[in-house]
Amino acid sequence: MADNMVLITGATSGIGAALVDEYLAKSDKVIACGRSQQKMAALDTRVYQQCLFDITDSDAVAQVASEVATLDILILNAGDCRYIDDVIKFDHQAFSAIIATNLTALGTLLAAFLPKVKRGGQVVFVSSSATILPFPRSEAYGASKAGADYLANSLRLDLLEHDIGVTLVHPGFVSTPLTDKNTFDMPFMITSQEAAKRIVKGVNQRKAYLHFPKRLTWLLKFFSILPAGLWQKLIIRNNP
Ligand SMILES: NC(=O)c1ccc[n+]([C@@H]2O[C@H](COP(=O)([O-])OP(=O)(O)OC[C@H]3O[C@@H](n4cnc5c(N)ncnc54)[C@H](OP(=O)(O)O)[C@@H]3O)[C@@H](O)[C@H]2O)c1
Structure with a gap:
């Protein structure tokens, strides 16, 4: 399939x-969407349309939607991560900001x-393999992505009659500016190019669910069926 009109948030x-x-x-x-003018200017000049807006600004989102063509593929990829460092002094502002960007904005974008x-198109949600198993300090990020998972899976049912498919993506660790900030071990890290190739291939096949790299995601899935006491010890030992 070529000549599709593809809109990507977080492009x-x-x-x-x-x-x-x-x-x-x-x-x-x-159609490339993002916030930073400077980063947008660095994209390939063959980009059909550039749209600069904040996905948490519903007026800006509606304005951009009125200016774009009919879409074959809508990729909801923009997202952010903040960790809850001191759980007792729970940072509700960080929590709200992450829920606003990673979950509430999905409703605005939809x-x-x-x-x-x-009809025949595809909506893609870039969620996270962090929803397979809970990780420490990930209360905000994990909750936002777990919400995105449910949203995508429920939407898939309701879009069936409209012949619009939904692909839910669970990437493991991908080397990007988002993960560059992390100081902990990130096993089986892949490049953003590898991640993008897997997403494009899976979306082209209209897959409902993609997870990669499998050596990480199958391990997480295996841990998740073990008694909680077992995987809690494993996770806490590896994330001091
Ligand atoms: N990297 C990983 O290991 C990993 C793993 C699992 C899932 N993910 C998910 O993959 C997606 C992309 O992550 P990434 O690693 O590529 O991160 P990234 O390099 O930090 O890119 C994030 C993108 O989202 C955009 N964005 C963030 N907040 C926005 C807002 N309020 N309004 C509009 N755009 C906004 C950024 O735009 P500007 O730069 O223009 O501000 C940027 O283009 C995210 O949803 C993330 O949760 C990443």
Whole structure:
């Protein structure tokens, strides 16, 4: 499949920027969305349309949606991560900010862009393998992505009659500016180019669910069926 109209949020960095390159290499038309003018300017000049807006600003989202063409593929990839460092002094502002960006904004984006998605099209949610098993300090990020999972899985059922598919993506650790900030071990890390290739291939096949790299995600899935006492010890030992 080529010549699709593909809108990507979070296209100015990391996985999103790699997705831009992958879709352009397939001769698709890419609508790149992000916040940073500087990072947007660094993208391939073949990008069909550049849209600078904050996904938490519902007026800006609606304005951009009124300016874009009909879509074959809508990729909801933009996201952020903040850790809860002191759980007793629970940082509710960080929690709210992450829920706003990673979950509430998905509702705003769907309201604006879903009517633009053609029958036969695909909506893609870039969630996280962090939802397979809970990790320490990830109360905000994990909760936001678990919400995104349910949203994607429920939406898939309701979009069946509209012939619009939903792909839920669970990446493991991907080397991007988001993970560059982490100081803990990130096993089986892959590049953003590898992640983008897997996403493009899976979306092209209209897969409902993608998870990678399998050596990490199957391990997490295996741990998740063990008694909680066992995997809690394993996770805490590896994330002091
Ligand atoms: N990297 C990983 O290991 C990993 C693993 C699992 C899941 N993920 C998920 O993959 C997605 C992409 O992550 P990444 O690692 O590629 O991160 P990244 O390099 O930090 O890129 C994040 C992108 O999201 C955009 N963004 C963030 N907040 C936004 C907002 N309020 N409004 C508009 N755009 C916003 C950024 O735009 P600007 O830069 O223009 O501000 C940027 O383009 C995220 O949803 C993340 O949770 C990543």
